[in-house]
Amino acid sequence: MGVRSPRVLVVDDEADLRELLELTLVKMGLDVDSAATVAEARALLARHPYQLVLTDMRLPDGLGLELVREVAATYKNTPIAVVTAFGSADNAVVALKAGAFDYIAKPVALDQLRLLVRSALRVHDAAPGARAVDVDDVDGPLKGGSAVMAALRAQIARLARSMAPIAIHGESGSGKELAAREIHARSPRAGQPFIAVNCGAIPEALMEAEFFGYRKGAFTGAADDRDGFFQAASGGTLLLDEVADLPLAMQVKLLRAIQERRVRKIGATSEEPVDVRLISATHKNLARCVEQGAFRQDLFYRLNVIELAVPPLRERQGDLPALTDAILERLGGPHKAALAPGVLEALAGYRFPGNVRELENILERALAFANDGVIEVADLALKSGLSGPASDDAAPAAPSSAAAASSSSPAPGALPANLPDYLSAIERDIIVRALAQTQFNRTQAAQLLGISFRQLRYQMQKLNIQEPET
Template identity: 70%
Template sequence: MTSPRILIVDDEADLRELLEITLVKMGLDIDSASDLATARDYLKQHEYALVLTDMRLPDGLGIELVQEITAQYKNTPVAVITAFGSADNAVVALKAGAFDYLSKPVGLEQLRVMVRSALRISQFDEQPSVKVAVTPALRLMGQSAAMQALRAQIARLARSMAPVAISGESGSGKELAARDIHAQSGRSDKPFVAVNCGAIPEALMEAEFFGYRKGAFTGAVDDRDGFFQAANGGTLLLDEVADLPLAMQVKLLRAIQERRVRKVGATVEEPVDVRIISATHQNLLDCVGRGTFRQDLYYRLNVIELNLPPLRERLDDIALLAQAILTRLDTEPVSLAPAALDALLDYSFPGNVRELENILERALAFANDGVIEVGDLVLKAAYTPKTVAVAEAEQSVAALAESKVVVQDAPALTAINDIPGSLPDHLDDVEREIIRRALSKTQFNRTQAAELLGISFRQLRYRMQRLDINAPE
């Protein structure tokens, strides 16, 4: 068996030698070049498991090599060596397709970690069986063009160390996408740690992220690892990253740039090897504009952007997702009546796939004979299409004109003289008013109120939930 071959491109003889010695000790074959022209010649002659290039070379920039390799030798991972303090160069290189970078002075342990993960990457292409199988539950489902493009993008970027920023409305699959990136990466046998940045009390944040030493503060009775140590070798998802307080943003930026963290109460830093993914349903750039999110951290996190399109923009996926969700939720075979599917296709899903899951879960409780009918779906009126609302309004106005129905009694219930701007909203208002009255008449006894209204207790409960009617404080 031949050893993997690595190409080193650097004009500093000393550094080149140090890299060579270290990599030869790892049992690798090394070629080294002192300029771009020599590197190009080597690339034509051999296939490399990794190319490691300096940024500034006598006949050009390392970034040119990154671009050429990304375009012509797609299966060859390339990493750059950046000068001390030039964090921007690292971001530029990652954007151009480098899978990772090392900063000067080059730490030998970091070099070894990087080379090992590069070798895992190039192994993948030769022997796909080496790859840990991704369980179906982890995959983002959907056949829409948008979803297929997204999966292809994930497969590409999974190989790289570049930070990924995932955006998308709530429930659109951001966390699932992050898990998918991890599962397809060379880090899949190491931990995936998801942190909800909005859920950690500010005072505990540093300790939670970086760990602490025994005695660092009252209650610190033992040394403890933080999220970074827990995710070492793997992937750290910073979920709802826009919620990070500014003070923590500074510390996080440092940790990401230096790839080192210091436990609270510790005197030394420790190296960490963590791929960072961030996610938010907010517009981070707006947060930068408002001054609630640091621009430098934004720039660091947003090296590769991944956007999850809202479900309403990928109608092709709805039937498939619905069937998959139903199969997961119920052991009995259930199907969607054609009219129910039509209603879902017309719905705008403010809560995206998670809302679809909730709608179907509720519908299952109502469905008879293994078929979900339109009536079993409880869709939020405000998010069903205008066209339907207008058609219904026309119908009911015509009916009203014919029967000259006048609803008397309460002021809220007599306002049928005018055509409401939105019939569904208007009907919701009316329904809300009636339910409130029934509830107040029965001192909020829901069983009696349901009887009074001629509906089941369960129906009343769902209507109250939908209309946001709560018990008095």
């Protein structure tokens, strides 16, 4: 007896569209059942297992949204996608939040339908590349046995099966990209590319070419055809890191690409379909950016379908021993450094404004100063004024750079008591002065200092230099 073809249920009251969907799916080698009402669909769902349900949003005896909720609750291994009317972006977002795997807009483009179906079948079959979900995996990439990390892993496990866009929020250095990679690794797209794009590090003039690609001869220097980020991530996941830094002109083009599921290379005459799962990440408050006019509201709703919050390190202090051990093992390999008495206690009393990334920097620096592979409390060189019990409030403003420099400056002819703190204060003062001189234009400030934009951004995060509130 041969292997049975995957079975799909099509629910639509328009006979012509239902027939078109059936013919397309049959040509893909699938078995198809069809229903014209919610009641008929419920009866078929009770009788047969399906690898995919495809439903219209408006039916004679109810809404497709009812089916979405029922399938998501009762048939957890069956992805359900919705067909929405042209321009009904709000309906699509509501369906995704209710548990729909994906959506497709009318008039139905058959190439997009095929992409959707293949993605859904990968979800049902749990692609071989996807890791098994274990929300108690305290030694996995998202380390830590705290309650907030267990909740984060559980949420990631649920989100990994969907195609709904995810907006990851969290402070700088808290592990937003790591969470995005974990969503990808646990999804049926695990065997496909994961492309992470730092939206704040791409010059505005190059953004369209970087995102959508270009044809040979499209502009001076375009010697060959080149794919953009969307094509490179096809079949996989595209992470838009620091998405709040996108200029408004690029936000319009990105919105169209998300809505149409198509991109046009610079110099091309036609669009091409793309199949990507979108994840965005930012440390800024996107809703506030919308209020200030710096971020488009329609793009915000498209990207912010499901929110995922990554907790700061100060809210998971119990994970410090596991994180410290893992970082030292990675830095030292077989010759992992040991911790002297009091080191973990000193770390536990520090606020970590730079979160896990700052912990990595502190340990890497301490390892360089450690004698005989043993890290002492003094080797940590923790910043003064940022230690003490953690609280839910934001960290207090750092002292002015000039004050920090003067407070740690040695008397003339004397050596500094703490060289790392002394050098950090001087570096901070120079960067703050360059930013003030350029009205906080980071690109111009980097040019003034003779460093790259990435280097400046890294140093600002390391030294906790924040952009002033406007």
